[in-house]
Amino acid sequence: MAAINDLLRQIPDTSLRDRLEQEFARLSKNKKFGLVFEEHIPECTPLYDVPVKRGSTVALKTGHINDLYTVLKIEEDIALCRNKTTGDTRNIPVSELVSVAQFGEPIFPMLQPIAAVENARDSNLWHTIIEADNYHALQLLEYLYPKKVDCIYIDPPYNTGARDWKYNNDYVDSTDNWRHSKWLSMMQKRLKIAKRILADDGVLIVTIDDNEQAHLTMLLNEIFPDRKLFPVPIQHNPRGTQGEKFAVTHETAIFVVSKTSEIYKKSHLGGEISNFRKWGNQSERSKTARATTFYPVIVDKELNIVKFGDVLPPDEHPAGANVKVGDFIYVYPIDSNGIERKWRYSKKNENEVLPFLKAIDNSGTIEIHIQRESENTKTIWTDPLYNAEEYGTKMINSMLDTTFSYPKSLYAVHDALWHVVSGKPNALIVDFFAGSGTTLHAVNLLNVEDNGNRRCILVTNNEVSEAESKALREQGYQPGDPEWEKHGICRSVTWPRTKYSILGKRDDGTILSGEYFTNQIVSKEVKRSFYQLGFIDNPTDLTTASKKQLVSLLRDKDGKQQLPQSLVKADSKFIVSDKHSATILFDVNAVNEWLEALEDQDHITDFYIVVKSAATFKEIKAQVSNLLGPMNVTLQVKRPMSDGFPANVEYFKLGFLDKNSVSLGQQFREILPLLWLKSGAIGRRPEINSDEEPDMLILPQNGFAVLVDETKYAEFAKKISEENNIKVVYFVTNSEEAFREMTDGIKIKNTYQLYRDYIDNFVLGSRRDS
Template sequence: MAAINDLLRQIPDASLRSRLEQEFARLSKNKKFGLVFEEHIPECTPLYDVPVKRGSTVARKTGHINDIYTVVKLDGDTALCRNKATGDTLTIPLTELVSVAQFGEPIFPMLQPIASVENAPDSSLWHTLIEADNYHALQLLEYLYPKKVDCIYIDPPYNTGARDWKYNNDYVDSSDNWRHSKWLSMMQKRLRIAKRILADDGVLIVTIDDNEHAHLTMLLNEIFPDRKLFSVPIQHNPRGTQGEKFAVTHETAIFVVSKTSEIYKKSHLGGEISNFRKWGNQSKRSQTARATTFYPVIVDAELNIVKFGDVLPLDEHPEGANVKIGDYIYVYPIDSQGIERKWRYSKKNEDEVLPFLRAVNNSGTIEIHIQRESENTKTIWTDPLYNAEEYGTKMINSMLDTTFSYPKSLYAVHDALWHVVSGKPNALIVDFFAGSGTTLHAVNLLNIEDNGNRRCILVTNNEVSDAESKALQKKGYQPGDLEWEKHGICRSVTWPRTKYSILGRRDDGTVLTGEYFTNQIVTKEVDRSFYQLGFIENPTELTTSTKKQLVSLLRDKEGKTQLPQTLVKTDTKFIVSEKHSASILFDVNAVDAWLEALEDQDHIIDFYIVVKETGKFKEIKSRISDLLGPINVTSQVKRPMSDGFPANVEYFKLGFLDKNSVSLGRQFREILPLLWLKSGAIGQRPEISSDEEPEMLILPQNGFAVLVDETKYAEFAEKISEEDNIKVVYFVTYSEEAFREMTAGIKINNTYQLYRDYIDNFVLGSRRDS
């Protein structure tokens, strides 16, 4: 029924149209439904770069995109057009027309190179930004990467009613009675194709707010019935958006997970990570008769821990904390002062302990850290780094001359991706609602943290905002004009952000300021804190009540109470607790018992001593320092934004080819970027330098080869047999039999028939999607 709204607008009789609209409005008020929504009139996409010809399907640039015409005849600067719905004909200036692609029609996409940035010339990894309507881009991605995407992260329009998204080229606002239905129809079409590119163990992440959360959950359950959904509220606005009755502080990330999907556990900084080496006066190697805790932890060049080495005899001493032997580094428990100490666990605990160890490069010295087993990922995220204003809006505004509404926090996206691909260093990640480009930014941060090689594909249209659209129209500009397009999101926000963040500087040469928080950590030794409470006249006469009052005054740097008063008993002389990081001595006469209780209590960092004499305080402080030694403080490593990222990106605009030309094989040059992407986007994108079509292309630096002239097969087969890096081969041939014979004659598994595979994908795909 919802499609009637669009059809009613096409009735030329104004009186009849008005009567029918009133009647339909009355009937629609009685409509009751849960997740029952209309398919609506099929979506149409304006193709501003496709020339208008006789027979073209067109619409007015400033009219309804689904008010469609067929071009009957061209006459100079005008076109005689027939309305497909009414059959009426009229003459329209060519400058007012745009070619359109209707939903369900076969389209044959190509990628027009727009720009690129290369900041890692020695890397074969190339990200991709595609300026396009995401529906047609998804059709292309299905051809390129069927069942190959490890993670899809999308942040679709939230449908708040604020005219921030379009359906059929018209902004949808709160006055549209069918806005929820249109939103679901739009999402359904895209999610169906997204499902076909997602790997069996891949994960889909969708962020959404409460406007469509319930509807989206039902839709996802319908499209992915064999997967499980986890909704994770993320506090992205701690102050809250002042709404009616409640201040909204969160949005939700929905994780769509299969049985084989891996959700990686994340340990937070603090008590969970510490040095595997012991410290304190009982930590020296010389203080044990059995040397079972002095052995090398063997690490490879990639900082992977291989195993524990043999225990060293007491009379054998390594040359230092790190000893290189062959391709491996032998790490010993020797501190920065050169003192031989002990590991926390003996050699016999290797199998039990090894999974929780990791090697860390701390200013050139390899250290071994132990990390307690992490809990499963929590379903409520409240990290201050998820603040979208601080780490989204302000970050983008500091980079660009323009502003962007409601960008994600870089770290909220980073952590969502981390849980899905941290164990997949070569993961392929897709975002087809790319917006400002946060996802690619986050992938670059992930890669720099663990030397990963993850690749990201962004898809976004080049829409201008509603306000900008009106302003540009007043100046006489139309969609497709250069002045109009340069204000679009892809060209004014997504691409500049991508380029600047990679290079660490803007086009004018000014460097980016600020720092990134990373998952990398650094550990350093610092002294424990000691406090003399010398204001008490008679410490030995303290009452239980006075001790409780004294304990209530002890606060950490954040102002939180360090010790509960319930730990104070009638005859308490000191407090030592395994649950608290502070300890207090009320009676200096009990110092020996206090020190005995403190042994191995490495977690205690703050010590309060009730004593008037400064000399006595210093003596006790010295004894505790000898007993426990310094503490290892673990902190996050920050990365200057001016350092950029070692990454490369190609920026394309989606275009469309003539079906007949593709069938005849006349557009190889236009197809070549697709072949590069389908082969893994390895190395710098190849280009054909001459105007003539080559007989063959052998591209080991890109990992693929193409035989264009099948009469040259013997020469082609011999050449690729001499190359080790060719993983994909394309044969241009009309004969399936010839394709099978040529495939059988080479030792490469991934072969494709051009242009048969290409054409079939979009013809069959369009039929299926319609």
């Protein structure tokens, strides 16, 4: 190494020597082990809405984005341009040029309002959609929400070789020998900024398929060395995509989790969930002093079960099934007819049973349900609702006039988010590869299930598909033209899907059809089913083989066998199982033993009785009905899509400001949407209607205030002292000392200096990222 440095010093050409020294320093840092990939030419982004003017960095709209020019002058819509690589100059019509943002250059973003939908006027919650290149949008999010995002969910391009993504405005396909390193270079830049907006206890979720999973795993380990990765295969295509050797049925969600992150456990619905209260004649409250199954289950306002209360003496009777005591609700095993019954387990089993209980609001009455299986999150997910064709493609196609390739199942995204934010009702969720907008759709479903107030920010470009791009060019349109832009993904898919799903109808007034599956459940009483097997002449003479043959005939409504033959033993007089919803009585002489075995088996729905006498069958049926009563089943609540969601969304397009204009304080109107977002996007976005810049803004409905003219500080401080809802204050001043003094003079912790904080964030951030 030292010898090479000595040789480099001998090069007389100083510019060449400096360049070689820089390149050698870069090569010296290359790793000998781990994920190694080319950095590639830095990314450039076309900015179709930024005017071309003297000094602009530009490219030809029909050329390569990295073939850059500097505009020397403009006369009569003709720009004299110098090529940044060759130094050659040429005249180019301004209409053929597009402004370009280069990686590593400081940008000064603003948000241009495009549209909004408001379907929850009483709610202060506003989601956000940002149409932008996600790299620049992430730079903005770092200014708005450093270390404040609870969950980042992204579904980046899978890099299958099918021209599904672009690098430097060119499609990357299977013929590109550098497609893997280009993909990693693209992801690395974005994940580094994503790390800076993720809260310490936040979770990053990345879905990917096998094309890049191994590479992505190594990249994530490199960027998040202090976190643990949990890969979760999800069966999203049960039929399988026919590959060269295998039919691929899955993709993988990688959960990037810190030590302080919490992964919430999910109770899967089904026959294993039932009421904690007993049913039938044997379920009424015991009047003996030794009774230990009549006590309150104490629940807080958020329906969290706190603990079991004390057992009530036999002569003490509560006022009802739900009794409010301070901030808690005491839930007793009292049925809808006011009859005092028993819990399934006594007070002494509290520690054993408590983890499997769940409080449910059933039409205003709090009920306690028990989940018999462990609720630990599994590392392989299979559920019919994760089918991307059924609950992704078909769902979107039913909403929109256009089609979108390979959208996620709404429920796969919903469940991934649920495990991360179900215990955080005010979570902030970001998706910067938003695609069709499934993440925001899933957040709205989560919120409506538990009255949450989670906020979602989507970022997606407005890329036009390759086929549509070709057709539009043939018609004479170029990127940036209104006709071109309306075919982009954000405007033709993401926004209309979001809008229609919230309103429950399309722009033409037609109502959305279909239903959502929700995590909400409701209890319902259903009768148990009894079947007389009277075709056997001598039931007591049944052999073991005959009993097995008989059991094999027992099928449910879907044709599945209800009891395994392995349960039949040589001396079996009946079969009762904790794991199966059917039972069979072979020998009616053993009816008392059978009834005793059934006493706590509330999950059994189907009863088969081998007996020729109809009278005996009816008598036994009555005994079972008296013992167990009707079955209390838990059903999944569905929500009509036409109901929409009580939610509000603002749709912006990312724009760019001139640094000098910002420094001089001439861009307040353009900056205001950013201040609203930085303050939490509370309430309807404020606007300045007059042409004159105000001296100050006091916005209690939005939770923030701005002092524009620092000479008005005394008046400003007095006004905000009279407001209780101001949580964030912005001071426009060039003086660091004045900013500190003004901050010290108010009682609000969150204060920011404009426009210095804004400018420094993007200048310093661009240096760090480059």
